[in-house]
Amino acid sequence: MKVLLLNGSPRAHGCTFTALSEIADVLNKEGIGTEILQIGNKPVQDCIACKGCETTGKCVFSDDPVNEWLEKAKSADGFVFGTPVYYAHPSGRILSVMDRMFYAGRQNFAHKPAAVIASARRAGTTASLDVLAKYLGISGMPVVSSTYWNMVHGSTPEDVKKDLEGMQTMRNIGHNMAWLLKCIEAGKRAGIEVPCTEKSVWTNFIR
Numbered sequence: 001m002k003v004l005l006l007n008g009s010p011r012a013h014g015c016t017f018t019a020l021s022e023i024a025d026v027l028n029k030e031g032i033g034t035e036i037l038q039i040g041n042k043p044v045q046d047c048i049a050c051k052g053c054e055t056t057g058k059c060v061f062s063d064d065p066v067n068e069w070l071e072k073a074k075s076a077d078g079f080v081f082g083t084p085v086y087y088a089h090p091s092g093r094i095l096s097v098m099d100r101m102f103y104a105g106r107q108n109f110a111h112k113p114a115a116v117i118a119s120a121r122r123a124g125t126t127a128s129l130d131v132l133a134k135y136l137g138i139s140g141m142p143v144v145s146s147t148y149w150n151m152v153h154g155s156t157p158e159d160v161k162k163d164l165e166g167m168q169t170m171r172n173i174g175h176n177m178a179w180l181l182k183c184i185e186a187g188k189r190a191g192i193e194v195p196c197t198e199k200s201v202w203t204n205f206i207r
Helices: 015-029 066-075 092-108 125-138 157-162 164-189
Strands: 002-007 033-038 078-086 114-120 151-153
Touching (some): 015 151, 015 164, 078 164, 114 164, 151 157, 151 164
């Protein structure tokens, strides 16, 4: 089993990475493989609603890691999406990446457990978590919880490590993720199949 952890910060080893690493350490101790995917600080294309991915299952833009990560998502068993907080919302980078990944390859995420986490100096974390959690809810992904809101606080990685409750919250995400993945694996061995999802019925409010 393997969990992909997506770092939505341009800083490869900053506060968000520190929180994700704490989760990854627990998963590794539980016998689950991990990989932290770094968005980094190179340009990331926004979704332009061209709908090209509807026929190919890939994003039309190939000059950033989105399509590579979609391939990784096919074989992944779980996910953690992490973001720093900018102006009380998730980073624009992670939203651009997740928009494109979930539009192009929602089937790669369906019925796989996931968690979202946020890192901030002070505030804006709950709003950021709410935004990211909506990707999970609309894609049929079991949401992995913890023992408090999934956030850490600090201006530097050293500060984040001093947020003892925040780091404990990250570790408990790891434990809960490992438990749920093992339950799903046991269910598969027992012959329990994933739910058969009904096809979408599109409605609007224009009469």
